[in-house]
Amino acid sequence: MRKVVLVPTALLAAAVIGFFIWNFLLLSSHLAGSAGETRMATLLEQVENSQQQIIAQQQQIQQLMERDANRQAAPCVQHQSEGTKADRRDDPPVPTLEDNNNTPAVVGKQTVHSAGEPIAVLVIACNRPDMVRCVDRLLKFRPSERFPIIISQDCGDASTAATIREHYGNQVIHVMQPELEEIPEAKHQPQFKGYYKISRHYKWALTQVFDVLFFNSVIIVEDDLEISEDFFDYFAAGRQLMEQDETLWCVSAWNDNGKSEFVSSAKKLYRTDFFPGLGWMLTRGVWSELSSKWPKAFWDDWMREPAQRANRACIRPDISRVSNFGERGVSAGQFFYDHIAKIKRPTETVPFLSMDLSYLLKDKYDPAYRAAVKAARTVRFEELLNSVPPGTGNLRVEYTSNQDFERKSSELGLMSDLKAGVPRTGYMGIVEFMYKGNRVYLSPPSDWSGYHS
Incomplete structure (x- = not known):
């Protein structure tokens, strides 16, 4: 039986509210005089709305975790028995964030058992106008009661923030990274300024996921990725593998050599010593190792160093479960057209949770x-x-x-x-x-x- 630490909702709400008040004070310190009063009022309204969103989501998560604490976890790599399937059909419906607004819950076509521990989905965003391509797919295919979506926005772009509010309301949790000033270390390497900001944003956003919202797992998706229909099924199955095998430290949706001429099967998965990134899962245990030494820049290459990898492996698919449309990103250019844009997309949906993946x-x-x-x-x-x-x-x-x-x-x-x-x-x-x-x-x-x- 997996032990689950339950956090009192009142205590959690207090922590969340304190977190937003602190971030609001940081933001407001940048706004001086009457010119900033209107923006400060808008920010305050955003803070209040976000508080309500997160507290509602956490109440839902608390219910899931309480139910999970009283349930014997099924073996992750075994085929489910008919009896287990019947038990699943009898589970009572779980209230979702959407239920709090009396609007229909968004449920994807893939069936992922909600009794499993909630897994956050963290969208790393800045000011990309077509970010909605990423989030729309997440909402379309997620089993919403298990995968709360958190959009962490850097850059302070008002139009992007407005797009998130107008398109998604409280279907997602929207938080804004408050430290917008230039990074001192980047002044001597202006060509790498974007990489410093991305690394700072990652650390801040992951801190919110694990230390403020108290999730134990998170799937990180940058805002220029589109997911496959079986994306959530894949990660739910991968999370179960991670619970059984301490030599696994991540699950990734990406195959760096995933062009059509190099791949063969949508069902085939591999272990890899290389950290792929690009749609990947991180656990609280691994974050506790990494957070105190998180790098100032180039976080992904830092993850690939022996000191972080520690002889552990990741799970990756033969055919990628994300595609990248970010030709205007920090590291895009000709490389995007020559390689990333040619990565094969799946043409079939694979029910990974019903497969025996013990071979991994x-x-x-x-x-x-x-x-x-x-x-x-x-x-x-x-x-x-x-x-x-x-x-x-x-x-x-x-x-x-x-x-x-x-x-x-x-x-x-x-x-x-x-x-x-x-x-x-x-x-x-x-x-x-x-x-x-x-x-x-x-x-x-x-x-x-x-x-x-």
Whole structure:
């Protein structure tokens, strides 16, 4: 039985209200004289509305957690019995934020059991006009009673804030990052100013999720992502895997090598040593490790360093469960058109929660993966490029160094860069992909001793 810490609603409400008052004071300190009075009044109204939204959401979450505390958690990787399904049908309806306004709850097409612990969905936003593409999809497909959506807005853009209020009302929780001043460390590297601001925003937003709103898990989605229909089912199943396997520290919806020619199955999932980001899940336990040392900039590459990864892995899909439309983002440009825009989208919906995913647990996955690579036919790189016909079977191609990996992966059209010595999608140094109808393992030598920068 999983232990659940229940926070008294009154205490939680007091913490939330205090949090908003403090943020309001920070914001109002930037507004001087009569010119700021109108904006201050508007901000106060936003604060009051947000208080009501979060308190209502927390009451709902409290009910879910109380019910979960009295329920024996079902094994996460087992097929559900018919009896369990019947029990689920008999569950009483759970009041949602929408119910507080007497409006219909938004429920996605995927059925995710609401008895599981609530998982926050954090949208990292700034001033992107087409952010609604991201949030509309989240609302369309989420099982709303389990996945409260929090939009954390940086940049202080009034039109974006108005769009959130007008489009979504209290279907979402809207919070605004109050520290809008320039970051001192970025003054000497103005070309990286955006990366400093993004890292600051991430730390602030995650602090609200875990330390103010008391969630134990969160799915982070930037505002230039569109999710697949089975996105929530995928993450709910992945969260259960994380509970069983302490060597997993994240679940990601992204495959860096997810172009159509390199993938094969919407159902196939992998372990990877590379932190993918781009739609990913974080737990309170991992956040407690990271929060005190969160970096000033380039948070994602920092996550990929050995000190943070600590020999742990992430779950990733063969076919990505998010697509990116952010050609105007901080790190966009030609790379977006050459690579990110070509990532394959799923054409089928997969019921991950009803599948047996125990093969992804380390004690099963590792020996099976080693055996599969060992059984593959070894071919020279030139053979793979020029003479191996489709349908040959599983193939192994060796690389001898990081530089050799970069050369061969680039020639194949894969992502060729390494971060802290780890190739994108790599596991045990191996990058697996489809090539001309054959499954290929681009592998280090048999005496490989680990990743080296």
